[in-house]
Amino acid sequence: MEKTALALSTLLLISGCAQNSNTAASGAPGSGTSTEQSEPHHQMTDQWLGRWVGVEGLFLDISKDDSAGAGPGHYLLEMQYGLDADQSGTFEGQATAEGISFSREDGQHLLRAGDGEATGMKWLLEKEDCLIVATGEGYCRD
Template sequence: MKKALFVLSTLALLTACDQDAKSPAKPAPPSVQATLVPETPPTDKWIGQWIGVEGLHLTIAKDDSIGRGHYLLTMQYGLDAEDAGTFKGEAAEDGIAFTRPDGPQSLRAGDGAATGLKWLADKKDCLIVATGEGYCR
């Protein structure tokens, strides 16, 4: 009788363990998930001043009024006085997405050669909007 009881309890334990292994993983509670998301997006490393050619420049600041991953881009992006302004940007998969009068733009990391500007060709730490428009440190 004791052997039968022992065998049955062992089977019950093994069955319970097997069911736990087959059950799908439950997502972490929101409080734990919040700690798994990086506190600072990679684009936060871009905050500060960047220099282009012929007086072009870019300053990136956090837009704390909106929240994490939002930026204010103050830039002189063309040679004419009206080619300047401050634009709201948002962290995107490959950089910072923003819109200015010449349309939607994306700011992405690269080197001086990727800017297409010979004056920046030897730089290593640059941000590029398009070929011919880049800013480096």
């Protein structure tokens, strides 16, 4: 009887461990929420808050999105991203493992960290602290 109880307890324990690992492997939500999973992402991107300067008057201002329900890791990106007047606006962004994902009229973009060389613009080559949208569009700090 004692051996049966021990075997049954061991089987239940193994079964419980297998259930937890299957849940994690399948990507099914566990006890954590998406906010908890994105916390490391927004801790990195929170350091990007403030003004970033591009070339010829282009700029990027990053602020936290304080609207109801936005939560950590949500940002407002105010940008002048081209020389034409219609190439500006404020866009909602969300922290990801790679940077801040956002969408504007010209498509979906990922704002990521880099240096002046990664911007692809000769005017920013010497800069070390930059954010890049795409080659030819970057913003740096001194």
